Amino acid sequence: MADKIATRVAYGNTLAEIGSNENIVVLDADLSKSTRTDLFQKKYPERHFNMGIAEGNMMAVAAGLASCGKTVFASTFAIFAAGRAYDSVRNSIGYPHLNVKIGATHAGITVGEDGASHQAIEDIALMRAIPGMTVICPADAVSTAALVKQAAEIYGPVYLRLGRLDVPVIYSSDAQFSIGKGVTLKEGNDLTIIATGYMAEPAMRAAESLKAEGIDARLIDMHTIKPIDEEIIIKAARETGAILTCEEHNIMGGLGSAVAEVIVKNHPVPMDMVGIMDVFGKSGKPADLVKMYGLTPENIVEKAKSLIGRK
Amino acid sequence: MDDKTRLQLKKTATLIRKGIITAVASAGSGHPGGSLSIADILTYLYFVEMKIDPRNPKDPDRDRLVMSKGHCTPGLYAALAHRGFFPIEDLESFRQADSYLEGHPNMNKVPGVDMSTGSLGQGIAAAVGMALAGKLDKKDYRVYAILGDGELDEGQVWEAAMAAAHYKLDNLTAIVDYNRLQIDGDITKVMNPEPIADKFAAFGWNVISINAHDFDEIEKAVNQAKEYKGKPTAIVAHSVKGKGVSYMEDQAQWHGSAPKKEQAEQALAELDEYLKSLE
Numbered sequence: 037m038a039d040k041i042a043t044r045v046a047y048g049n050t051l052a053e054i055g056s057n058e059n060i061v062v063l064d065a066d067l068s069k070s071t072r073t074d075l076f077q078k079k080y081p082e083r084h085f086n087m088g089i090a091e092g093n094m095m096a097v098a099a100g101l102a103s104c105g106k107t108v109f110a111s112t113f114a115i116f117a118a119g120r121a122y123d124s125v126r127n128s129i130g131y132p133h134l135n136v137k138i139g140a141t142h143a144g145i146t147v148g149e150d151g152a153s154h155q156a157i158e159d160i161a162l163m164r165a166i167p168g169m170t171v172i173c174p175a176d177a178v179s180t181a182a183l184v185k186q187a188a189e190i191y192g193p194v195y196l197r198l199g200r201l202d203v204p205v206i207y208s209s210d211a212q213f214s215i216g217k218g219v220t221l222k223e224g225n226d227l228t229i230i231a232t233g234y235m236a237e238p239a240m241r242a243a244e245s246l247k248a249e250g251i252d253a254r255l256i257d258m259h260t261i262k263p264i265d266e267e268i269i270i271k272a273a274r275e276t277g278a279i280l281t282c283e284e285h286n287i288m289g290g291l292g293s294a295v296a297e298v299i300v301k302n303h304p305v306p307m308d309m310v311g312i313m314d315v316f317g318k319s320g321k322p323a324d325l326v327k328m329y330g331l332t333p334e335n336i337v338e339k340a341k342s343l344i345g346r347k
Numbered sequence: 348m349d350d351k352t353r354l355q356l357k358k359t360a361t362l363i364r365k366g367i368i369t370a371v372a373s374a375g376s377g378h379p380g381g382s383l384s385i386a387d388i389l390t391y392l393y394f395v396e397m398k399i400d401p402r403n404p405k406d407p408d409r410d411r412l413v414m415s416k417g418h419c420t421p422g423l424y425a426a427l428a429h430r431g432f433f434p435i436e437d438l439e440s441f442r443q444a445d446s447y448l449e450g451h452p453n454m455n456k457v458p459g460v461d462m463s464t465g466s467l468g469q470g471i472a473a474a475v476g477m478a479l480a481g482k483l484d485k486k487d488y489r490v491y492a493i494l495g496d497g498e499l500d501e502g503q504v505w506e507a508a509m510a511a512a513h514y515k516l517d518n519l520t521a522i523v524d525y526n527r528l529q530i531d532g533d534i535t536k537v538m539n540p541e542p543i544a545d546k547f548a549a550f551g552w553n554v555i556s557i558n559a560h561d562f563d564e565i566e567k568a569v570n571q572a573k574e575y576k577g578k579p580t581a582i583v584a585h586s587v588k589g590k591g592v593s594y595m596e597d598q599a600q601w602h603g604s605a606p607k608k609e610q611a612e613q614a615l616a617e618l619d620e621y622l623k624s625l626e
Contacts, residue, residue: 061480082483085479087510088510090509092503096473096476096507097472097476097510099469099473100462100474100477102476103461103480104407104477105407124472127464128472131463132454132462
């Protein structure tokens with residue numbers, strides 16, 4: 037776990053790697069050095085198009101390209117991809133179910149200093165409400181690389197939620213991933229912690245702390261939020277009797293809601309959620325912000341303990 | 348254009364106008380005004396110009412048409428039906444729950460529809476993507492986008508216009524149905540988009556202004572656009588909203604409302620009379 041790599045960098049590297057497929061076209065909206073599509077651009081400049089600061093337009097242009105058979109990766113910050121461009125994503129990509137992969141970087145509050153206007157905390161909710169949209173939120177560079185490759189292979193719209201911040205690599209290079217299948221990072225039977233994206237690593241540390249206190253938590257990395265892995269959730273509910281979700285997103289409409297939808301229909305157990313508590317973010321160093329908004333191992337441990345008390 | 352072709356196009360356009368009235372009257376809702384104003388241009392494109400095959404509607408080499416003003420499905424569907432993409436009688440199922448003829452175009456349900464549209468400003472952007480794909484693949488198909496003049500209120504139209512010029516998409520022709528009326532009335536009173544031709548020129552487009560109801564002018568403009576290299580072309584088509592139905596002409600109220608049974612009968616009778624006069 038020594039290396040730290042931002043998932044957006046892994047995204048850019050992977051695009052450059054799979055770019056030998058001439059069917060892949062990459063669009064960016066004047067942020068290619070931040071979304072790291074510049075890594076693809078250097079190798080394949082003829083298939084990289086800067087659409088300027090016009091995100092909604094970029095998404096509909098992506099739809100047109102996809103209608104002609106291209107596999108299109110359209111990138112910008114998550115706040116613009118899911119927010120500003122929502123209607124183009126919904127009507128031009130989602131409704132006709134076109135083969136566009138939305139590479140949405142700088143998601144969540146770990147954007148840091150740019151503050152609330154640039155911190156997407158509702159993008160998972162928006163994207164997973166679009167029929168047919170696959171929503172992926174990888175935890176580290178290894179899973180990002182694997183899932184970006186798979187996203188390119190499947191037909192249809194995919195929202196890839198990626199981070200700005202360098203984050204620890206939690207997987208070995210030979211780890212296997214499959215869109216729609218959660219990964220059990222640690223077995224346990226006292227409760228289940230389900231985390232996504234940035235929160236997977238703090239959740240791993242929380243599970244270690246809990247273990248030291250004699251609480252054996254199961255830990256699942258839910259890298260795909262839609263379609264969600266119902267099987268792994270129902271099994272966890274049956275076997276551990278309590279579920280705590282962790283996400284760098286508003287607690288409304290995101291991972292917690294997606295898991296709750298499965299739980300209430302199939303096997304209701306006590307649940308709680310760690311996430312942004314329905315407030316906007318603010319400027320600050322990412323390390324300070326995750327503490328301020330409770331996205332820490334300490335908060336996960338505390339909520340896990342009180343959740344077990346409700347079993 | 349020879350007299351025989353012109354006469355045939357006038358007849359076809361009249362049949363398409365009848366299809367528009369039939370569709371909208373059957374549905375009890377829909378958008379006749381802007382469908383009637385663009386009917387002649389749709390007729391020329393689908394019956395003379397466009398390289399399309401109703402038996403192979405997804406041919407990757409085909410010309411493409413994006414109805415960016417997606418509410419004008421009555422015009423689009425009537426043209427597609429008469430061109431042989433689906434049965435003409437299906438127009439009577441327009442907007443019904445058990446029909447594939449959605450109120451706004453759906454590329455996955457309706458043969459011949461090249462892009463799902465409805466949210467204004469997005470269709471021309473999708474057309475930019477299609478034209479870009481054509482350049483990338485070195486294909487010689489052309490892309491047509493039909494916009495409303497009211498649609499020009501949408502900022503995304505101009506984002507797409509900027510992108511089309513930036514990437515020198517001379518395989519793209521945008522046609523503005525300049526009928527001067529949007530839902531709330533006169534376009535210059537609702538939100539003045541003028542000067543339209545100057546705006547497209549300033550955005551780096553080749554611009555041609557024509558009478559939208561004159562087949563010779565339509566033909567000339569479409570051909571000029573094909574020959575023009577290095578820039579996309581905007582055809583500003585001066586039209587009459589509701590063209591061909593006396594009581595609908597130049598009336599904003601017929602933007603998005605359907606004629607009642609007697610009104611529809613009158614409209615169809617007028618169109619039949621015009622057809623007869625062409626014989």
